[in-house]
Amino acid sequence: MLKTTIIGASGYTGAELALMVHKHPELTLSGLYVSANSADAGKSIGQLHGKLAGLLDLPVQPIVDVEKVAQECDVVFLATAHEVSHDIAPIFLANDCQVFDLSGAYRVDDEGFYTQYYGFEHQHADWLKKAAYGLAEWNLENIKQSQLVAVAGCYPTASQLAIKPLIESNLLDLQQWPVINATSGVSGAGRKATLTNSFCEVSLQPYGVFNHRHQPEIATHLGREVIFTPHLGNFKRGILATITMKLAQGVTAEQVKQAFTQAYQGKAAVRLCLDSLPRIQDVEFTPFCDIGWKVQGEHVIVVSAIDNLLKGASSQAMQCLNIHYGFDELTALV
Numbered sequence: 001m002l003k004t005t006i007i008g009a010s011g012y013t014g015a016e017l018a019l020m021v022h023k024h025p026e027l028t029l030s031g032l033y034v035s036a037n038s039a040d041a042g043k044s045i046g047q048l049h050g051k052l053a054g055l056l057d058l059p060v061q062p063i064v065d066v067e068k069v070a071q072e073c074d075v076v077f078l079a080t081a082h083e084v085s086h087d088i089a090p091i092f093l094a095n096d097c098q099v100f101d102l103s104g105a106y107r108v109d110d111e112g113f114y115t116q117y118y119g120f121e122h123q124h125a126d127w128l129k130k131a132a133y134g135l136a137e138w139n140l141e142n143i144k145q146s147q148l149v150a151v152a153g154c155y156p157t158a159s160q161l162a163i164k165p166l167i168e169s170n171l172l173d174l175q176q177w178p179v180i181n182a183t184s185g186v187s188g189a190g191r192k193a194t195l196t197n198s199f200c201e202v203s204l205q206p207y208g209v210f211n212h213r214h215q216p217e218i219a220t221h222l223g224r225e226v227i228f229t230p231h232l233g234n235f236k237r238g239i240l241a242t243i244t245m246k247l248a249q250g251v252t253a254e255q256v257k258q259a260f261t262q263a264y265q266g267k268a269a270v271r272l273c274l275d276s277l278p279r280i281q282d283v284e285f286t287p288f289c290d291i292g293w294k295v296q297g298e299h300v301i302v303v304s305a306i307d308n309l310l311k312g313a314s315s316q317a318m319q320c321l322n323i324h325y326g327f328d329e330l331t332a333l334v
Contacts, residue, residue, distance in 0.1 A: 001026060001027060001028040002026060002027050002028070002074045002075050002098075002325070003028055003030035003072065003073045003074045003075070004021050004024075004027045004028065004029055004030055004073060004074065004075040004076070004077070005029075005030050005031040005032075005033065005069060005072070005073040005075070005076045005077070006018055006021070006029075006031070006032050006033070006076075006077045006079060007033045007034075007063060007069075007076060007077070007078050007079065007080050007084075007088070008033075008034065008078065008079035008080040008081075008084075008102075009032035009033060009034060009045060009060050009079070010032075010034050010038065010040035010043075010045070010048050010060050010191070011079055011190060011191045012187050012190070012191050012309050013079045013102060013309055013313045013314045014032070014077075014079040015045065015048070015049040015051075015052060016309055016310060016313070016314035016315070017077050017079060017314045017317065017318070018032060018045055018052065018056055018058075019051075019052060019055070019056070020314065020315070020318045020332045020333065021332070022055060022056055023332040024318070024331060024332035025331070025332075026325070026327060026331070027075070027332075029056070029058065030072060030073045030074075031061065031069060031072065031073065032045055032058055032059070032060045032061065033060065033061050033062070033063040033069065034060050034061075034062060034063065035062065035063065035084070036062040036063060036064055037062075038060075038062065040060050041060060041061065041062040042059065042060070042061075042062070043059070043060055044056075044057045044058060044059055044060065045057070045058055045059075045060055048060065066088050066091045066092075067091060067095070070091050070092045070094075070095035070097055071095055073092075073097055074097065074098065075097065075098045075099075075100070075321065076092045076097050076098070076099055076100070077100050077102065077317055078092075078099065078100070078101040078102060078103060079102045079103075079313075079314075080102075080103055081103060082103045082104050082105045082118050082120070083105070083118075083120050084103070085101045085102075085103035085105040085106070086103075086105040086106075086114075086120065086122065086123070086124065089101055089105065089106065089124075089127065089148060090124055090127060093127065093147055093148060097147075098147060098321075098324065099147065099148045099149070100134070100149045100151055100317045100320055100321060101131075101148065101149070101150050101151060102151045102313055102314070102317055104118060104150075104153060104213065104217070105118075105122075105150070106124075106127060106128055106131040106148060106150035107131075107133060107150040107152070107153065107217055108128075108216065108217055108220050109128045109129055109131075110128075110220070111125055111128070113216060113220075117213035117216060118213065127148055130146060130147070130148060131146060131148045131149070131150045132145070132146035132148070132149045132150070133150055133152060133221060134149040134150055134151035134152050134316060134317065134320040135152040135156070135157060135160055135161075135221065135316075136269065136316055136319045136320055136323060136329070137161065137263075137264065137267045137269070137270060138160070138161075138164060140323060143320050143323045143324055144323060144324055144326075146324075149317075149320045149324065151313070151316055151317045151320060152217075152221075152316065153214050153217055153312070154184065154188060154239055154306070154308040154312025154313060155180075155182050155184065155212075155214040155218070155228070155230055155239065155241070155312075156214050156217045156218045156221065157289070157306060157311060157312050157316060158182060158239045158240075158241040158289065158304045158305070158306045158312065159180050159182065159214075159218050159226070159228070159241050159243065159304070160218060160221060160222060161270060161289050161291060161304055162241060162243050162291055162302040162303070162304040163178055163180075163222060163226075163243060163245070163302070164222065164263065165259040165260050165262075165263035165264070166245065166256065166259055166300070166302075167222060167223070167224060168259075168263065169255070169258075169259040169262075169263075170248065171247060171248055171251045171255055171256060171259055172245055172246065172247060172248060173246040173247060173248045173249070173298075174224055175246075176245070176246040177224070177225050177226055177227050178224070178226045178227070178243055178244070178245045179226070179227045179229075179243065179244045179245075180218070180226055180227065180228045180229065180241055180242075180243045181229050181231070181241070181242050181243075182228070182229070182230055182231065182239055182240065182241035182242070183204070183230075183231040183232070183233040183239065183240050183241075184230065184231070184232060184233065184238070184239045184308050185233055185235045185236045185237040185238050185239070185280075185308060186199075186202055186232065186233075186234070186235070186236060187236050187237045187308060187309055188239075188308045188312075189232075196232075197232075199234075202232060202233075202234040203232075203234060204231060204232070204233055204234060205231060205232055206229050206230065206231050207230060207231070207232055208229075208230050209229055212228060212230050214228060214230070215228040235280070237284060237307055237308055237309055238280035238281075238283065238284055238305065238306070238307055238308060239280070239305065239306050239307075239308045239312055240278070240279075240280050240303065240304075240305050241303065241304045241305075242301065242302075242303050243301065243302045243303070243304075244299060244300075244301050245299065245300050245301075245302065246298055246299055247295070247298050247299065247300055249298075252295075253295040256293060256295055256300055257274075260272055260291065260293070264291075268329050268330050269287050269288055269289060269311065269315075269316075269319060269329065269330065269333075270288070270289050270291060271288050271289070271290050271291070272290075272291055272292070273290055273291065273292035274292070276292060277292040277293075277294070277303045278290035278291065278292050278303050278304060278305035279305060280305050282305065283305045283306055283307050283311070284307050285307060285310070286307060286310065286311075286334075287307075287310050287311050287315035287316075287318075287319065287330060287333040287334065288306070288311060289304055289305070289306045289311050290304065290305045290306075291303070291304045310333075315333050318331075318332060318333060319333065
């Protein structure tokens with residue numbers, strides 16, 4: 001059994017991970033931790049998240065000695081702020097832990113990217129180069145081999161899964177950048193209450209226009225520029241991405257269908273909607289990405305839907321763990 005620790009366990013993603021580890025036949029939960037000054041320190045995970053009461057009543061402990069925690073586990077999930085993951089991931093790595101980082105701290109191999117988009121100077125260029133990008137369906141071999149997996153972001157997951165098959169099959173006219181309009185539920189902003197995610201204040205609105213940090217993550221891993229506009233929706237969980245792209249001259253609807261079918265044949269966490277377009281309610285509380293599309297003339301509109309807390313975070317991290325260790329990809333997820 002792999003001793004598995006979660007840092008940042010009191011948040012929405014941390015709670016989802018705790019439940020998955022509890023259900024996983026090859027993992028045992030070795031510790032749940034939060035920052036030393038967190039108001040959640042000392043409480044049980046079941047007290048913080050009622051759905052875990054009676055299942056997991058382990059205490060959420062303040063992390064004081066990172067080195068000691070690292071020496072007591074085989075696997076760690078970092079559901080922590082970007083700067084925190086940046087600082088503590090190397091400590092776990094130096095202690096031979098397998099690290100799955102759900103922050104953005106190791107997703108893009110470009111030190112300048114972090115100064116511009118994350119507001120800190122990256123100090124671990126060596127680990128940036130070694131990290132595997134955890135987009136499970138598209139990076140299997142690297143995920144299997146790397147000690148550090150930087151789990152893909154929520155918007156980037158929904159967007160890239162919808163775009164990559166068409167790029168890889170050379171079906172797009174990339175003189176016209178793909179235009180991504182995506183809407184997320186408020187749980188994407190985390191558990192801490194702010195005016196921005198207060199129920200009475202949330203309306204459907206765009207944010208981060210032309211400067212959201214997920215745009216360069218998407219563009220970097222697609223190898224193509226995109227226009228990305230995120231929106232905040234007045235619902236709890238889920239992401240729906242609607243992506244407009246121009247097809248290369250002469251490309252048919254049948255070629256588009258073949259590209260998606262071939263890309264995701266045998267990929268357990270992607271479901272193709274051949275007769276309809278995806279809806280958030282069909283993927284809530286599931287590890288799946290649903291993808292559908294329509295072709296008209298020179299354009300294709302692709303729609304993808306995920307649960308932002310699951311395929312956009314925790315279940316993708318667990319899917320990456322399953323890939324890394326050779327377990328069935330959906331172990332503990334369905």
